Amino acid sequence: MTATLDRIQASLVGLKMARALEALGHIQRRIEQGEIGALEAIDALLAEEFTLREGRRITMAMKTARLNPPKTLESFDFTFQPSLDRERILALAQLDFINRAEVLHFLGPPGTGKSHLATALGGLAIKAGKRVYRCTLAELIEALVKAERESRLADKLRFFTRTSLLIVDEIGYLPVTPGGGNLFFQLVNARYEKGAMIITSNRGFAEWGDIFGDPVVATALLDRLLHHAIVVQIEGASYRLRAHGDLIPEHIRANAPINPPPPPKRRGRPAKKEPADQ
Numbered sequence: 001m002t003a004t005l006d007r008i009q010a011s012l013v014g015l016k017m018a019r020a021l022e023a024l025g026h027i028q029r030r031i032e033q034g035e036i037g038a039l040e041a042i043d044a045l046l047a048e049e050f051t052l053r054e055g056r057r058i059t060m061a062m063k064t065a066r067l068n069p070p071k072t073l074e075s076f077d078f079t080f081q082p083s084l085d086r087e088r089i090l091a092l093a094q095l096d097f098i099n100r101a102e103v104l105h106f107l108g109p110p111g112t113g114k115s116h117l118a119t120a121l122g123g124l125a126i127k128a129g130k131r132v133y134r135c136t137l138a139e140l141i142e143a144l145v146k147a148e149r150e151s152r153l154a155d156k157l158r159f160f161t162r163t164s165l166l167i168v169d170e171i172g173y174l175p176v177t178p179g180g181g182n183l184f185f186q187l188v189n190a191r192y193e194k195g196a197m198i199i200t201s202n203r204g205f206a207e208w209g210d211i212f213g214d215p216v217v218a219t220a221l222l223d224r225l226l227h228h229a230i231v232v233q234i235e236g237a238s239y240r241l242r243a244h245g246d247l248i249p250e251h252i253r254a255n256a257p258i259n260p261p262p263p264p265k266r267r268g269r270p271a272k273k274e275p276a277d278q
């Protein structure tokens with residue numbers, strides 16, 4: 001018995017299973033007291049180690065994926081956003097769209113939960129063992145422009161193509177720098193039918209020519225991004241502004257639909273209430 005225990009301990013040390021090693025004594029006592037049988041003991045020992053390692057893996061992957069602040073579907077108040085079909089979002093949470101390398105678009109005015117839902121789905125994908133990366137379109141293009149300048153574009157494109165889910169947040173808030181649309185197209189083309197994307201935008205597809213400053217690039221982008229696509233349109237009020245309803249003019253509170261073009265020459269990023277949210 002002691003010899004067996006010694007061997008188990010040595011194996012756990014050799015396998016670097018520190019958490020299981022720690023739990024061994026307690027599990028052994030439970031066996032002796034007749035609380036659990038042999039199979040349950042193996043189960044408990046492995047579960048201790050596995051839970052710890054999974055927790056660590058998820059924390060690391062969430063950081064690497066830049067899914068912060070983390071969001072969950074449980075913390076999303078569907079009653080606040082009645083235009084959104086809860087069942088449809090819960091079906092997306094099964095993540096089949098990732099296995100099918102589809103593109104999921106969240107469209108809607110600021111504050112309607114686009115980034116929240118994208119981040120929550122990203123978190124679920126990480127838990128399911130998928131590789132995820134999230135950035136804004138501006139960050140993505142900046143990284144590609146920099147890489148091109150330093151003759152590392154192919155490497156950078158590979159980096160953004162490696163993930164099974166790429167979340168590109170905030171298409172349409174900032175104008176794209178010249179050449180940026182072209183670089184984004186190279187990435188979208190590299191991922192086309194290979195890896196899934198989630199795209200969030202406050203502007204309709206008809207405005208992409210404007211956003212990218214080039215109708216040809218915009219058409220080529222949309223051709224790929226709408227081929228195997230799921231479009232979720234949110235029409236509702238901003239969750240950010242919900243507490244200040246009386247202070248806010250009606251046309252902002254009601255979040256005019258995104259289809260009409262924005263006021264002419266409104267190019268800057270709108271003032272944000274919570275800088276941490278994107």
Ligand code: ADP
Nearest residue numbers: 076077080110111112113114115116239277278
């Ligand atoms: P968007 O990306 O559409 O501009 P966000 O997803 O960033 O909006 O939402 C803004 C803030 O409001 C975030 O803190 C988000 O978690 C929260 N939020 C938005 N919609 C909801 C909702 N329906 N229930 C709970 N929190 C929400």
Ligand code: MG
Nearest residue numbers: 114115277278
């Ligand atoms: Mg957002």
